[in-house]
Amino acid sequence: MKPVRLTGRAALSLTRGIGAVTLFVARGLFRLRPFYARAFGAQLVQIGWLSLPVVGLTALFTGAALALQIHSGGARFQASDVVPAIVAIGMVRELGPVLGGLMVAARVASSIAAEIGTMKVTEQIDALVTLSTDPMRWLVTPRLWAAMLTVPLLVGVGDIIGIAGGWLVGTQSLGFNSVAYLANSAAYLERWDVVSGLLKGAVFGLIVAVCGCWFGLRSDRGAAGVGRATKSAVVAAAVGILAANFVLTGLFFE
Amino acid sequence: MIQIAGLHKSFGAKPVLAGVDLAVGQGESLCVIGQSxxxxxxxxxxxxxxxxPDAGQILWQGKPLxxxxxxxxxxxxxxxxxxxxxxxxxxxxxxVAFRLRQRMPDRQARAIAIEKLARVGLGPETADLMPAELSGGMAKRAGLARAIADDPAVIFFDEPTTGLDPIRARRINGLIRGIVTETGATAITITHDMASVRTIGDRVALLQDGRIAWDGPVSRMDHAAPLAGFLGNTLPL
Incomplete structure (x- = not known):
């Protein structure tokens, strides 16, 4: 009976967890009144603008490395010419959203969890309640919407920078003609490639913000508790992004 | 103004509140004391x-909260x-102006915040500092300014002198007494510090074993048998 009981308990616990997170996301996204515009604006800057350098650099080096890899790999079957198209498609569909999402997870999920966790252990969340302010509306809603709106923009910018990285390597080191490289990049790229990447970005942004807020609000007492919350938020966000990427890729392209 | 009747709360099998009955009148300053x-x-x-709570009621102006x-x-x-x-x-x-900013322009809210900061002895130069730049005593004063910013009818003070040296603690106690008297607000203070009780309180209630073990005016506490062990300057932790 013991394995059956354990399986039952695990299933119940999993179901409870999924239900709790679903309700948390629904409350965070749709309890919009009052909407704290200042807090939302600050999060647009924190999550979007300040993540731009790290996402841009990641995309630049990824695009450049991808061009080198495809060129050397393609040479084995006389297909070195496909570098511009593969770099563009690879960046826009897959590497731009996934690597951008992971970099935002590392930067933003950790900072959200640490900030909210510290607020919890220093009674700042209780202080919000005594000041007639719902912590969900003041802390969670602005972060969820800001991440969902800015990560696709970061992905879009990252796509362009990644393609530029490939173009730089292609023209400076692999002997491609500049105009032909860009023309080839654009010729094989379809609108849905770009849109699907941006949609992935929105989902990944939501995952990052949800993980940061969820673990921050459940932080245990003390510095160790905040540390654990931060670690859990980053790990959960990274795994969540990779899992969601697999599901979304299946949905979008199969 | 606030009435607590038969309040019970347990965490697991451990009862923490086991039938608390307490009432605080309009403009009264009540100190709740008890060990950790x-x-x-x-x-x-x-x-x-x-x-x-698991059971019991809390009433605010006669209506259940x-x-x-x-x-x-x-x-x-x-x-x-x-x-x-x-x-x-x-x-x-x-x-300080957190609540005010939700219903008035920043300039007006800032002016009120600076006025409240002055009331607790902090100059306008502190207004633009971040909390991390304040000393413990200054942070406490800023917290006090936030507590009174919207002219509340009820003010709670949770261990107001914890972490402060005796001189700063005396200043904070004096400030709180002054503010409570001046505004006519109802005050509930939770403290270990008997000096706070003597300065701030009109009435004192001893919470022991999850119940109110003694409740009476501060002027009578020196003669109350249940408080005999607590009448040093600070309650034993």
Whole structure:
């Protein structure tokens, strides 16, 4: 009976967890009144603008490395010419959203969890309640919407920078003609490639913000508790992004 | 003004509040004392709605405090937290004017915040500092300014002198007494510090074993048998 009981308990616990997170996301996204515009604006800057350098650099080096890899790999079957198209498609569909999402997870999920966790252990969340302010509306809603709106923009910018990285390597080191490289990049790229990447970005942004807020609000007492919350938020966000990427890729392209 | 009747709260098998009955009148200053772990903070959290009691009732102006009536209660309520609990991401004046900024322009809210900061002995130069730049005593004062910013009818003080040296503690006690007398607000103070009780309180209630073991005016506490062990300067932890 013991394995059956354990399986039952695990299933119940999993179901409870999924239900709790679903309700948390629904409350965070749709309890919009009052909407704290200042807090939302600050999060647009924190999550979007300040993540731009790290996402841009990641995309630049990824695009450049991808061009080198495809060129050397393609040479084995006389297909070195496909570098511009593969770099563009690879960046826009897959590497731009996934690597951008992971970099935002590392930067933003950790900072959200640490900030909210510290607020919890220093009674700042209780202080919000005594000041007639719902912590969900003041802390969670602005972060969820800001991440969902800015990560696709970061992905879009990252796509362009990644393609530029490939173009730089292609023209400076692999002997491609500049105009032909860009023309080839654009010729094989379809609108849905770009849109699907941006949609992935929105989902990944939501995952990052949800993980940061969820673990921050459940932080245990003390510095160790905040540390654990931060670690859990980053790990959960990274795994969540990779899992969601697999599901979304299946949905979008199969 | 606030009535607590038969309040029970347990965590697992451990009862923390086991039938607390307490009433605080309009303009009265009540100090709740008790050793660590006697449930003072749990009592406070039950009143604020941060923890749901297992049984019992909390009444505010004769009406039970519940999800429907609590917003009106909180709107007339100010609180000084033990560690001040200032928001790290906001400046001092933004902390003080947190509630005001939700219903008036920043310029007006800032002017009121600076006035309240002056009331607690902080100059306008502190208004634009971040909480991390304040000393413990200054943070406590800023927290006090936030508690009184919206002219509350009820003010809670949670261990107002914890972490302060005796001189600063005396100043904070004096400030609180002055503010309570001046505003006519109802005050509930949770403390270990008997000097706070003597300065701030009109009445004192001893919380012991989850119940109110003694309740009476501060002037009579020196002769109250249940308080005999607690009448040093600070309660044993």
């Amino acid at each position: 772990g006697t449930g003072k903070s749990v009592l406070l959290k039950c009143i604020l709605g941060l923890t749901a 519940d999800a429907a009536t609590r917003p009106a209660f909180l709107a007339r309520f100010g609180m000084l937290f033990q560690g001040a609990a200032l928001f790290d991401s906001l400046t001092v004046w933004q902390n």
